[in-house]
Amino acid sequence: MLRQHQTTLHVDTRGRGLAEITRPVSEWVAQSGLREGLLTLFVRHTSASLVIQENADPDVRGDLDRFFARLVPDGDPLFRHQDEGPDDMPAHVRAALTAVQLSIPLTHGRLALGTWQGIYLWEHRTRPHRREVVAHLLGEPGPA
Structure with missing residues (x-):
């Protein structure tokens, strides 16, 4: 019998980065007690995203940040939307190029x-934020 669980995780960031x-x-x-299923994660923001990436070598995360800094630089005169500063529109573009939702099998x-x-x-x-990630799990429990 399928069961569902849902929660919202709060993530305090230090500013730009993973x-x-x-x-x-x-x-x-x-804690859900489910054995087989599917987890969906969804970030409720337009200037942050979700990724699955290497967690062993921190150079990977730094390289990704440096690549995106070159690809979508802050203060680019191409962008008109700067309501919250020169990193505002670049943050939206970076989020559009990545993902706001992930699915991971259980x-x-x-x-x-x-x-x-x-x-x-x-x-x-570039500045710290408190972000919300909605987690939804659908699956079957283990043996009783």
């Missing part, structure tokens, strides 16, 4: 992530 959320997501999934009560994969909230604004 904040790993694998542990709180995994702990919430473990297998044997655990997220089916690869060995070096972690779940990250990617803050695209």
Whole structure:
């Protein structure tokens, strides 16, 4: 019999960069008691995104930040929307180029992530924010 669980995780960011959320997501999934299913994560913002990325070498996260800084620079004169500063529209473009939703299978009560994969909230604004990630889990419980 399928069951559902839903929660909202709050993530305090330090400003632009990747904040790993694998542990709180995994702990919430473990508490659900579900064994097989599908987790959907959704970030409720237009200037942040979600990615699955390597969690072993921090250089990967730095390289991603540097690549996006080159691809979508702050203060680019192309952008008219600057209501909250020169990083405003670049943050929206960065979010549009990545994802605001992830789906991760649940297998044997655990997220089916690869060995070096972690779940990250990617803050695209330069100043700290409190972000919301809605987690929805649909699946079947283990044996009673």
